[in-house]
Amino acid sequence: MENLYIYQDEFDNECTFLRKKYYEHICAMITDFFEEPLPDNEFYRNFLDVLNTLEDYHDVYYLTTEMPFYWAICIIENRRTNHHLIKNKTNDDFREWYIKYKKENDIVRFIIEGINEETYVFNNDNGGESIFLRKKYYELVCILVTDFFKKPLEYNAMNATLIGNLNALFADGKRKDISTFVDREPYYWAMSIIEDKETTNVLNEKELEGYAEFIEDFYKNNEIKSFVIPE
Structure with a gap:
């Protein structure tokens, strides 16, 4: 077998x-x-x-x-x-x-498993629809682990949880359904995957400077300005 x-x-x-x-x-x-x-x-x-x-x-x-x-x-x-x-x-x-x-x-x-669909359409707070780039979000978390924190990317409980949460977003959802992603810095998920538990750590001032530059480069390379795009 x-x-x-x-x-x-x-x-x-x-x-x-x-x-x-x-x-x-x-x-x-x-x-x-x-x-x-x-x-x-x-x-x-x-x-x-x-x-x-x-x-x-x-x-x-x-x-x-x-x-x-x-x-x-x-x-x-x-x-x-x-x-x-x-x-x-x-x-x-x-x-x-x-x-x-x-x-x-x-x-x-x-x-x-991987991320089921690249985007997630949700009802925003203004009564319209917006798009959450969930696959790009997961890609960023992964490269934060490997390229920013210089750690191996493991398929552990926190990684599986992140994938599961991204895949389980409601088809007719609202802005609050993606709050655990867009209202929280992606480095939280990256550090949680590294530690395989919900992290309590935060970046220091110097690390935050490097992190901001890393995020800016990711946006530029992927030709986006945010993970949420109004329709």
Whole structure:
């Protein structure tokens, strides 16, 4: 089984499915959480076949729209099942095990996605519409990490949170929906990704001077003046 499956999602963005980690997670759930031997039954073989023959994002969504413990129970019972949990396990038991497993195996999410759409149209405070350049905003945060702060860009919990928040903006949203981005300096997100937590740090006076110059160069190179453009 190949470790990664790279595919185009419904927005034509390149995504990465951590296929082998997903498989290992389900196997560990069977053997470690439910304390059952890993069976070699028909459902297990069919599930493995789906993992090995993914063709597009529909196949990935077929696997990941179900909770992993559902597939684990189906494999144990060798059938589609209505059981939520088995062997007197509770949601709290699972949550505790899952948090520990993710930490020990360095997992944030099983799908690494990008920004779905370049722009986001929202209703501004003047009764009209404006455009938020969300993809450009994310690009700036990334290069702040790598070029301004000189740190490696990691796909950690804060990076995943930023991508998820940018993708989840409401289609009929208002100005307040983008306030966490445009009312907060982008360096906040960059520093949060570096620290993998909501940062409490701020730039000193000298760093702010370099930051302002960095932002100005980014705007100039991308031929924009702001991340919000009135229509």
